[in-house]
Each structure stands twice: as C-alpha cells, then as structure tokens.
Amino acid sequence: MASQNNPENNYDALLLVAFGGPEGMDDVIPFLENVLRGRNVPRERMLEVAHHYEMFGGVSPINQQMRDLLDALKPALKEAGINLPVYWGNRNWTPYLTDEIQQMADDGIQSALALMVSAYSSYSGCRQYRENVYEACDKIDSGTAPRVDKLRVFYNHPLFISANLDRLQAAIAEIPEDQRENVQIAYTAHSLPMSMAQTCDYEKQLQETARLLSEQAGLRDDQWELVYQSRSGRPQDPWLEPDILDHLETLNKSGHKAVVIAPIGFLSDHMEVVFDLDVEARDYAKEHNMNLSRAKTVGTHPDFIAMLVELIQERLDPSLPKRAIGKYPPNHDVCPTNCCPVARRPAAT
Structure with a gap:
C-alpha cells in the first residue's frame, strides 16, 4: 500500500489524480456506472445525468481540461527547476489510475507527489481519491x-484566491455598469449529503474562500x-442547501436582477458546471429577465499554475514557508487517520 508520508521529501514523479469523463456517446453509461458503483443513486437519476452528456455529444470537457492543465504545468515546473516526470490517472475513466500507477512502477518510480484535483476537504473530494x-x-506486484x-x-x-478574484x-465587468453596485454574487460548490458534510471541513473551507474573495473584491x-x-x-x-436554482428564485422574488455565479468549488469548467450553470441557471435567468454572468473556474489561470508549482516546491524543500491567508493556517500535508471519513447513512426506522 502507498504511504501517506515520505520523510526524505525525495520525490521522483508527480501524479495528477482526476475524476475522468466520457469522450463519446458509447462511454457515457459505462462511465456513469463507474462513478455510481456502490452508491444508492436511482437509475432514473443516472439516466437523467446521461442526458446531460447527450446534449454535448457524450463528451465531457474534463479530460481536455486536464490535458490543458498538464500543458500549462509542465513548462512551469521546468522553469522552476523541478525536473519531475508528470503522470495523469483518472478515478472513473481512461486514462485509469491503476494503469498509470502500473506505468509508474514499470518506469521505476519509487515515490511520487499526488495532485488531487480538488481544493477542499471532504470524503469525495480528498479521502476517496x-x-x-x-x-x-495494491494491485501492483x-x-x-x-x-x-x-x-x-x-x-x-x-x-488560489487571486486566480478566482480575477475570474x-x-x-x-460583464454586468451592465449601472447594476454593478448591487450585483449579487452566488458562489457555488458541489452539494454533499449532510452526513458527509458533518464529518469534514468542506463547508468551513468554502465559506472562507468565499469570504476572502468577497473581501478582496470589495463586496x-x-x-x-x-x-x-x-x-x-x-x-x-x-444535502447541503440552498440549490443554485432555488437561490436564483429567491433573488428574483427580492427584486435582484443582476447576478454573477462564481463556481469556486470547481477547478475546471466540466460537465456539471456547464450544464447546471450555463444551461439551467441561464435558462432561469433569461426566463425571468435577470442579467446573469458566470465566472470561469481557475482552469489554467497563471496564478493557479504558479500556486501548484509552489505547493510542489514546499514539499520538496520543507524549509520553504507554506502560505495561507485568512482565518485558518495552511492545511496539513499528511491527512490524519480519521480525516474525512465516509458518511454513514442512519439506519431506517
């Protein structure tokens, strides 16, 4: 089994661990079955999500976005003098994580740093990865x-804050100038079951990111x-609430007609961002004559890439400072044994 701690800080590779996504219609159902394996999600819901992919030809943007991230990160690492080969493995679709770790073993890699493509702590966003x-x-010899x-x-x-602030x-700036003074900002993140949210710092961390952004934006x-x-x-x-569509309805009933949606819980504009915000939320705003602008995710923003390089540097050289701003210190490098446990559904009564 892989170790959580390498005291020598002597790494010889970087592993990008991502969610994965289908790249054609034939991939959609097998991909969703991979994602939902072991979860009590009704098949009707799976088919509903499958339709979202069908609207875009069965192609999730996420794999291409990971390729774009690698294309931006590799030269930045080289410029910083970090000579680590970079591997990429997905949890739910090709290139599969198991295949990539087998390749790393075949290449003689002994210790690697892993970038999990998630900014926040939760079971599904950290521990499950x-x-x-x-x-x-464990599947390797x-x-x-x-x-x-x-x-x-x-x-x-x-x-991370400055990249999101720029977005x-x-x-x-896309909102009409006479509406900007009172524009409403809806920061969005993926909802979690309350049973999962109560066992991690997901909400607290998201609230802090939103607070820092709002403070720096002068909101x-x-x-x-x-x-x-x-x-x-x-x-x-x-589950965590309110839902973005319910929030838009509340804003509309309160007379607010200018809204910016900032998906700070996501690092790239993948399918959930595109469908939930660029389709459903925009349709609601159009129907109710609301001016809606959607901020891009950090993606390959130069500050985000520079942050990733810095996170790698601080692990290679423990004497370097670990930067963080706001109410809380830098998060731990090594997750405690009981960190972000899997949620346990209450027994039926």
Whole structure:
C-alpha cells in the first residue's frame, strides 16, 4: 500500500489524480456506472445525468481540461527547476489510475507527489481519491508500487484566491455598469449529503474562500452567498442547501436582477458546471429577465499554475514557508487517520 508520508521529501514523479469523463456517446453509461458503483443513486437519476452528456455529444470537457492543465504545468515546473516526470490517472475513466500507477512502477518510480484535483476537504473530494490511489497501488506486484503523498488542499492559498478574484472581477465587468453596485454574487460548490458534510471541513473551507474573495473584491456582506449545485442523492436524504436554482428564485422574488455565479468549488469548467450553470441557471435567468454572468473556474489561470508549482516546491524543500491567508493556517500535508471519513447513512426506522 502507498504511504501517506515520505520523510526524505525525495520525490521522483508527480501524479495528477482526476475524476475522468466520457469522450463519446458509447462511454457515457459505462462511465456513469463507474462513478455510481456502490452508491444508492436511482437509475432514473443516472439516466437523467446521461442526458446531460447527450446534449454535448457524450463528451465531457474534463479530460481536455486536464490535458490543458498538464500543458500549462509542465513548462512551469521546468522553469522552476523541478525536473519531475508528470503522470495523469483518472478515478472513473481512461486514462485509469491503476494503469498509470502500473506505468509508474514499470518506469521505476519509487515515490511520487499526488495532485488531487480538488481544493477542499471532504470524503469525495480528498479521502476517496487517496483510497483509490492506495487500491491501485495494491494491485501492483508486491514491492514495486511507488509511495504516493498528496499535496495539501489549498482553499486559502493567496494565489488560489487571486486566480478566482480575477475570474470574478471579469464576470462582474460583464454586468451592465449601472447594476454593478448591487450585483449579487452566488458562489457555488458541489452539494454533499449532510452526513458527509458533518464529518469534514468542506463547508468551513468554502465559506472562507468565499469570504476572502468577497473581501478582496470589495463586496458588502449582503452581496454574496455560498450556494450549492449538482446534488444526486435520494430525495429523502438531506444535502447541503440552498440549490443554485432555488437561490436564483429567491433573488428574483427580492427584486435582484443582476447576478454573477462564481463556481469556486470547481477547478475546471466540466460537465456539471456547464450544464447546471450555463444551461439551467441561464435558462432561469433569461426566463425571468435577470442579467446573469458566470465566472470561469481557475482552469489554467497563471496564478493557479504558479500556486501548484509552489505547493510542489514546499514539499520538496520543507524549509520553504507554506502560505495561507485568512482565518485558518495552511492545511496539513499528511491527512490524519480519521480525516474525512465516509458518511454513514442512519439506519431506517
């Protein structure tokens, strides 16, 4: 099994661990079955999500966005003097994590840093990624799997905030000038079951990112709200709320006609961002004569790439400072044993 800690800080590779997505119609159902395996999600909901992909020819943007991220990160690492080969493995679709770790073993990689493509702590956004890495390592011949240590979550890193701030300000600039003073900002993130949210710092970290952004953007407290999107569980299970569409309805009824949606819980404009915000939210705004602008995710923003390089540098050289701003210190490098446990659904009564 892969180790969570490499005391020598002597890494010989970087592993990008991503979610994965289909790249054609024939991929959609097998991909969704991979994602939902072991989860109590009704098949009707799976087919509904499959239709979202069908609207875009069965192609998720996420794999191309990972390629774009690699194309931006590799030269930045080289410029910083970091000579690590970079591998990319997905949890749910090709290139599969297991295949990539096998390739790393074949290439003689002994210890690697892993960039999990998630900025916040939760079971589905951190621990599950780590578990998938360990499972993939366990499938490699005994003694040949690399040790894999994850980079810390970075919700309060100053460069993550500045990249999001740039995206937010660009979106605000798209709102008519006479409406900008009172524009409403809806920060969105993927909803989680309350049973999962209560066992991690997901909400707290998102609130801090939103607060830092609002502060730096000069927003009033009554101008912004953290809301959620993309819930997929059983209707009877409580999830984080409010949903973005419910929030837009509330704003509309309150007379607000200018809204910026900033998907700070996501790092790239993948399918959930595109469908939930660019289709459903825009349709609602158009129907109710609301001016809606959607901020881009950080994607390959230069500050985001520079932050990733910095996170790698601080692990290669422990004498370097670990930067964070706001209320909370830099997050831990090594996750505690009980960090972000899997949610346990209450027994039926």
